[in-house]
Amino acid sequence: MLGFLIRRIIQSVIVMLAVALIAFMMFRFMGDPVNSMVPEHATEQERAEVRERLGLDQPLFVQYGRFIARAATGDFGLSWRNARPVSTLLAERFPATAELVLVAAVLSLVVGIPLGIYTALRPHSFNAQTLQFLSLVGISLPTFVTGILLILVFSVWLGWLPSFGRGEVIDIGWWSTGFLTASGLKALILPSIMLCLFQLTLLMRLVRAEMMEVLRTDYIKFAKARGLSDRAINFRHALRNTLIPVITIFGLQLGGLIAFAIITETVFQWPGMGALFIQAVNFGDVPVMAAYLVLVSFIFVVINTSVDLLYASIDPRLRVDDAGPAGGGH
Amino acid sequence: MKNRLMMTSAAALLGLGLGAASAETLRYGTAADIYGFDPHSVTDSFTNIFMHHIYEPLVRYNAELDIEPALATHWELIEPTRIRYFLRDGVTFHGGETLDASDVAMSLMRAVHPNSPLRGNLPGLVDVEIVDDLTVDLIMGGPSPLLNNFLTNIFIMDSGWLEANNSVAPIDANQGEEGFTTSNANGTGPFIVESRRPDAQTVLVANPDWWDEPQHNLTRIVHTPITSAATRVSALLSGEIDLIEPAPLQDAARIESAPGVRMLENPGLRSIMMGFNLTDTLNDGNVDGNPLADVRVRRAIEHAIDMDLIRDRIMRGKSRNTGALVAPEVPGFTEELNERLPFDPDRSRELLAEAGFPDGFTFNLNCPNDRYVNDEGICQAMAAMLARVGMEPRLVTEPRQIHFERAQAGQTDMFMLGWATLPMLDGFSVLSAMLHSPDGSMGTWNPGGYSNPRVDELTRAIEIELDPEVRMAMMVEAFAIAKEDVAWLPVHQQPLSWAARDEVELTQSADDLVRLWYARINR
Numbered sequence: 001m002l003g004f005l006i007r008r009i010i011q012s013v014i015v016m017l018a019v020a021l022i023a024f025m026m027f028r029f030m031g032d033p034v035n036s037m038v039p040e041h042a043t044e045q046e047r048a049e050v051r052e053r054l055g056l057d058q059p060l061f062v063q064y065g066r067f068i069a070r071a072a073t074g075d076f077g078l079s080w081r082n083a084r085p086v087s088t089l090l091a092e093r094f095p096a097t098a099e100l101v102l103v104a105a106v107l108s109l110v111v112g113i114p115l116g117i118y119t120a121l122r123p124h125s126f127n128a129q130t131l132q133f134l135s136l137v138g139i140s141l142p143t144f145v146t147g148i149l150l151i152l153v154f155s156v157w158l159g160w161l162p163s164f165g166r167g168e169v170i171d172i173g174w175w176s177t178g179f180l181t182a183s184g185l186k187a188l189i190l191p192s193i194m195l196c197l198f199q200l201t202l203l204m205r206l207v208r209a210e211m212m213e214v215l216r217t218d219y220i221k222f223a224k225a226r227g228l229s230d231r232a233i234n235f236r237h238a239l240r241n242t243l244i245p246v247i248t249i250f251g252l253q254l255g256g257l258i259a260f261a262i263i264t265e266t267v268f269q270w271p272g273m274g275a276l277f278i279q280a281v282n283f284g285d286v287p288v289m290a291a292y293l294v295l296v297s298f299i300f301v302v303i304n305t306s307v308d309l310l311y312a313s314i315d316p317r318l319r320v321d322d323a324g325p326a327g328g329g330h
Numbered sequence: 331m332k333n334r335l336m337m338t339s340a341a342a343l344l345g346l347g348l349g350a351a352s353a354e355t356l357r358y359g360t361a362a363d364i365y366g367f368d369p370h371s372v373t374d375s376f377t378n379i380f381m382h383h384i385y386e387p388l389v390r391y392n393a394e395l396d397i398e399p400a401l402a403t404h405w406e407l408i409e410p411t412r413i414r415y416f417l418r419d420g421v422t423f424h425g426g427e428t429l430d431a432s433d434v435a436m437s438l439m440r441a442v443h444p445n446s447p448l449r450g451n452l453p454g455l456v457d458v459e460i461v462d463d464l465t466v467d468l469i470m471g472g473p474s475p476l477l478n479n480f481l482t483n484i485f486i487m488d489s490g491w492l493e494a495n496n497s498v499a500p501i502d503a504n505q506g507e508e509g510f511t512t513s514n515a516n517g518t519g520p521f522i523v524e525s526r527r528p529d530a531q532t533v534l535v536a537n538p539d540w541w542d543e544p545q546h547n548l549t550r551i552v553h554t555p556i557t558s559a560a561t562r563v564s565a566l567l568s569g570e571i572d573l574i575e576p577a578p579l580q581d582a583a584r585i586e587s588a589p590g591v592r593m594l595e596n597p598g599l600r601s602i603m604m605g606f607n608l609t610d611t612l613n614d615g616n617v618d619g620n621p622l623a624d625v626r627v628r629r630a631i632e633h634a635i636d637m638d639l640i641r642d643r644i645m646r647g648k649s650r651n652t653g654a655l656v657a658p659e660v661p662g663f664t665e666e667l668n669e670r671l672p673f674d675p676d677r678s679r680e681l682l683a684e685a686g687f688p689d690g691f692t693f694n695l696n697c698p699n700d701r702y703v704n705d706e707g708i709c710q711a712m713a714a715m716l717a718r719v720g721m722e723p724r725l726v727t728e729p730r731q732i733h734f735e736r737a738q739a740g741q742t743d744m745f746m747l748g749w750a751t752l753p754m755l756d757g758f759s760v761l762s763a764m765l766h767s768p769d770g771s772m773g774t775w776n777p778g779g780y781s782n783p784r785v786d787e788l789t790r791a792i793e794i795e796l797d798p799e800v801r802m803a804m805m806v807e808a809f810a811i812a813k814e815d816v817a818w819l820p821v822h823q824q825p826l827s828w829a830a831r832d833e834v835e836l837t838q839s840a841d842d843l844v845r846l847w848y849a850r851i852n853r
Contacts, residue, residue, distance in 0.1 A: 031731025035738075039373045039753075041763045042450045043771045050447065082365040082528065083501045083512050092528070148560050155568040163564045164359075164556050165530060269556045271530035278557065279362075279529065284731050 005305075012301035017068065019297040023290050024064045033080060033284030054080065067290055076291040081283045086291045090273060095175045096166060097272035100264065101257045103188055104196035109250070112200040116207025121234060123212065131204070138201035143260060147194040147267035154190060162187050164269035191268040195260060199253050206249055210242040244311070251307030255300040354851055355550040356834065358844075359562050359571040363529045363555035366512035369485035370441045370448055370500040375752060378483065379843035383534055383551070384424075385485035385517035388415055388434065389478050393837040393848050395659055395755065397478050401429060401486055401518065410473040410796060417464040421541045424523075425516045427488045431460040436489040436498065438468070446500040451753055452480050473794040475801060476754050483753040491516050520544060520847040521551060529555055547850045566591055566829055572851070573836070575844055577829035579703055582646060585829045594828040597650035599657045599840045600750040602702055602821040604631075604712075605764075607693075607743040608778045614694035614724055614743060622693065622743060626685040628816035631744075632671040633678035634719040635712055637822065644707045648825035655749070655760050655809065657823050659840050662757020662805040667813055670820070678719040690720035693743035697725070698733040702748045703824040709746060740777040747775065748824070752841055757805045761789040765812050780817040784808075 034050050051057050055066060070077060076086035119128040138146075155163035167183030169176040178184025214220065215238055223233045262274030269275065273292060280288035364377040369385050372378070382390070388402040402415040421429040435458040442449040454474050459467040470477065492498050492511075501509035515523045520542070521534035534551040536544070554571070556562040559578040565571040567588050577585060582593050606622045607613060621627045637651040653670040656663050682688060695716075697709035706727045713725040723744065728736070737745040751759035766772035766789045767781035788808040795801040812818070826842045835850040 029732070031729070031733075032735040032738075033731075035731065035734050037373065038447050039450050040749075041754075041759060041774060042447075043774055044768075045770060046450055047774075049444075053445075078501075078508070083368070083371055084366070084508050084528075088508065089528075148564075151561060151564045155570070156564050159568055162570060163568055164561050164570070165554060169527075267558050267561055269530075269554070269558065269561060271527065275529060275557065282731075 004308075008301070008305045008308075012298065012305075015301055016294050016297050020068065020071075020290055020294050021064060023293045024060060024067070027284075027286050027289065028060065030281070030284055033286060036283050037080060067287075071291070071294065077287040079280070079285055079288050081280065081285045081288070086287045089276060089288065090291060090295060091174060092176075093271060093273040093276050095177060096270055097258065097261055097265070097274060099178060100188065100191055100195060100270060100272060101254070101261055103192040104199065104257055105250075105254060107192055108196040108199040108203055111196075112203030113207050113246070115200075116204040117211060117234070117239065119204065120208045120211035120215070123208075132208075135201040135204055138197045139205070141197075143194055143198060144263050144267055146197055147190070147264060150190045150194055151267075161190050163190075166271060191264050191270055194267070195257060195264045198260070199250075199257060202253065203246065203250065206246055207242060210245060211238060214238045214241050248307055248311060251303055251310070255296075255303050258296060258299060354548050355552060356548050356846060356849060356851060357570065357572045358551055358553045358846070359556045359565055359574045360553070360844075361555070361557060361559070361562070361576060364532065364553075367515040367523065367526075368497075368501055368509060368511040369487070370437075370443070370446050371509070371512070373447050373451070375843070378753075379845070380532075380553070381485055381517075382519065382843075383521040383846060384515050384519045384523060385487065386519045387484055387486065388417075388481045390482050391755075391839070391841070393839050393845060395839055395841060397482060401434070405478070407796075408467065411470045413468045413470070413474075413477060414461065415466050415468065417466070418541060419464060421518050422539055423488045423491070423516050423518050424537065425488065425491060427490055427516075429486070429488075429518060430463050431466045433489045434458065434466050434486055435460055436492060437486045438484060440487070440492070440498065440500055441484045443500050448484070448500075452484050473796050475792075475794070475796050475798075476756055476758060479754045479756055486518065487511075488516055520546070524550075544847065545850075546847050548846065551846055563829070566831070569831070572834050573828065573830040573844070573849075575828040577827045579646065579648075579825075579827055582648075582827065582829075591829060591831050594830060594836065594838045595648045595825045596838050596840065597648070597657070597823040598750070598826040598842045599659060599752065599755070599823070600702070600748045600842070601652055601655060601657055601823050602705075602708070602746065602748045603655060604819040604821060605737065605742075605745050605747055606778045606780075606817075606819070607740065608780055609740070612691075612693050612743050613741055615692055616722075617687065617691045621685060621687050621691050624685045625816055626681045627687065628819065629671060630678040630681035630685070630719065631716065631721075632816060632819055633674045633681065634721070635715050635819075636673040637670065638673070640708055640711050641822065644704050644711055645822070645825065649703075649822040650825075651822045652820045653813070655764070655812065655818055655820055656751060656757050657840065660751050660755060660757055661802060662760070662809055664806055664809075667806070667809050675719050682720060688720070690722055692722040692724060695723040695725050696733060696737060696742040696745040697727045698730045698746060699727040701730040701733070702746070703827065705746060708821065738775070738777050740779075742777075746821075747818075749775075750841065755841070757809065758789070758792050761785070761792060761805065761808055765789065765808065765817060780812075780815070782811055782815060782817075785811050 034047050037050055038047055055063055079086055079089055115131055119131050122128050151163045154161045165187055166178045167187035168181040169178050169184055170180045178188060220233060220238060223237055261272060262277060265272045265274040266278050276288060277292045362376055364380045365372045365374055369381045386400050388400060389397050390400040392398050401418055401421060403418050405413060405415045408414050417429060438455060438458050442452050442455050454471040455468060456471050457469040459469060461467055495510040497509060497511045501512060520537055520540050522537050524533040524535045526532040532553045536549050556565060562574045563581045566574045577593060585591055585593050606628060608623050610620055612620050641647060641649050641651055652668055654663050654667040695709060695713055697705050699706040709725055709727060713723045716723045736742055749760055762772045763775040765780060765785050767786055768776050785808050788804045792801055792804050826838055828838060830836060833851055833853050835852055837848045839845060
């Protein structure tokens with residue numbers, strides 16, 4: 001177990017170094033950030049001075065090396081756009097993204113799994129067929145279209161919900177939360193629906209397929225033959241076995257939620273990390289982009305590691321370290 | 331915990347004040363947020379105009395873009411390089427400090443500090459001498475006819491406040507420390523900062539002690555950046571926002587047809603134009619040499635482009651076609667310069683044949699796709715029009731960061747550029763940046779290498795000529811030469827595009843800067 005964790009930590013460091021390197025190689029194709037930082041009539045000399053002060057005149061690997069050396073001490077530098085420390089900026093935005101992703105993840109689980117079970121148990125009912133059809137829409141419609149449609153219906157036509165922002169937030173230490181005010185909760189509804197829609201429909205279809213598969217297996221037939229109630233069969237036996245692959249997919253998709261949050265945050269002007277990243281891209285704000293990408297790759301590694309650990313604890317067959325008698329004979 | 335208390339009490343105050351106060355709250359949505367409050371660390375024009383609500387310069391533009399006294403009441407030329415400014419008596423900063431000469435001296439020198447990206451916006455300032463408490467002398471490196479124009483953009487901060495907060499030098503983006511002035515502001519302007527959450531909301535309240543007679547009737551301004559254009563329009567239509575800028579042109583019809591909101595669309599200062607590669611070879615050519623270096627070919631291009639069609643079909647009739655490189659509001663403009671060569675494809679083909687290219691030639695045509703109003707559409711139309719007379723432009727449209735880097739590096743044969751002449755609001759801006767031969771200090775935006783000795787000579791003379799009439803005549807002469815040479819191909823002045831609720835009364839200045847101290851809400 002400990003060995004597994006250490007291996008994972010080493011791997012994650014390598015992943016982050018690689019992400020930062022790829023990021024730095026891509027920044028060169030993003031255009032010259034100096035253009036956003038000087039007046040349009042600035043002379044060549046003024047431009048060169050800015051370039052030199054930011055270290056942009058140095059070769060790529062020197063810039064990369066400096067970034068890594070400073071990042072190792074926890075210093076990600078100042079944003080070129082608004083001259084504030086990148087770590088402060090990310091810390092300020094993290095709560096907004098975290099709350100949005102959390103609500104979207106919970107929504108997709110709480111709605112997606114029951115719907116999946118329902119459509120698996122009553123595959124031929126009218127409701128199940130309708131849900132199946134709607135889930136196709138949910139999976140194939142680009143999320144920004146859903147977002148704009150939601151705004152059009154619920155903000156412009158009905159006027160029920162805000163079309164942008166987080167509403168009123170309350171600061172608890174460094175964490176700003178929208179959970180404690182009415183306007184904050186209202187503001188969460190549309191963005192989290194937009195963000196969870198893909199995930200929700202994916203979970204629903206996955207649970208349905210897995211559940212139908214499990215319901216056809218022999219041990220369910222035996223359980224039926226033993227005269228167990230439908231309830232016990234469906235929820236105690238079938239559902240449990242269904243959930244194992246669902247957890248893996250959900251874990252992997254959690255990282256996807258953070259990535260997709262970029263689009264949601266842009267559409268709803270949600271002041272999270274994704275919106276920060278998009279603004280950094282538009283400006284050519286290298287310190288913010290680099291730090292964001294490294295942070296997100298770190299989050300991905302943490303999620304995947306947790307999923308692996310969780311998976312192993314749910315399914316005894318997968319514990320590599322104590323393979324047990326099942327693996328014997330080789 | 332402290333913040334939480336503040337929030338609750340703010341909410342309580344808001345609740346009590348509802349009714350009277352909320353009637354004059356202006357909710358304002360823009361595409362981008364301000365970068366921060368430090369007025370000497372950012373060159374972004376939106377941040378700059380937003381700062382005008384909080385900080386003030388010595389002189390300012392009014393809604394008609396005329397210069398009028400602000401913190402200075404009057405000024406006089408002592409010597410060509412020494413200009414005396416008399417400061418307004420009894421002006422106080424939001425923090426209570428009184429404005430005096432040391433504030434002006436420290437602020438101006440801060441703006442031209444080596445760390446300041448703004449120092450090109452106050453060229454030639456050598457020193458500021460304090461004459462007495464309310465009088466300063468600006469010492470210039472040479473005669474500076476545009477000094478007042480430049481000063482409209484340089485904000486005055488309080489010297490004691492800067493010293494107390496260790497902020498006498500502007501922020502250096504390469505130092506790892508956060509500057510106090512990025513998140514705190516203390517100006518003399520019509521509005522006071524109440525709160526700010528970057529990229530979410532900035533709240534200003536009216537300054538009750540402002541020295542000037544307010545023409546606005548606002549009590550609060552709530553500014554929200556809304557990056558997504560569709561969301562910005564939705565927020566206006568749903569009544570969550572009172573004023574948006576910019577309003578996307580493709581939504582203009584929808585906004586006009588919606589009840590309670592309207593578009594504000596006037597031609598702005600920004601002139602769109604096409605630059606040419608005038609060097610010996612094309613970047614993407616199929617012929618020897620560079621046909622574009624021949625003025626007949628450049629005239630052929632002008633004859634081939636139907637600007638009326640572009641205006642009516644692509645710009646919804648809202649742009650103003652131009653033959654000049656500057657807008658009518660900008661000194662240096664005359665009606666004669668504004669005449670375009672007529673749209674005449676036959677003449678265009680004749681000229682091409684005369685120049686020795688009856689079968690046309692290939693070249694690249696580069697445009698941004700996210701910088702100017704319908705930039706990509708204009709270029710697609712142009713490419714089609716040029717193809718009709720036999721040329722083979724290869725259209726490349728790219729995001730602004732890449733486009734401008736490529737254009738400035740001279741990797742394009744024909745490229746789009748827009749120029750508003752801000753902040754100096756003078757034809758000299760175009761002459762020095764785009765028409766003077768590139769020599770390191772001038773010709774920064776002349777990557778095609780246009781070079782005419784007479785234009786260079788005139789530009790150098792205009793830089794230091796203090797007599798407005800002589801200066802104007804020289805500018806007109808220089809622009810006429812550039813026009814004869816088709817150094818640049820003028821396209822149009824693009825329309826400004828704001829949208830507001832009907833109860834918001836607002837003047838739209840041609841420089842596209844939103845001056846909310848002229849805004850009124852009539853409910």
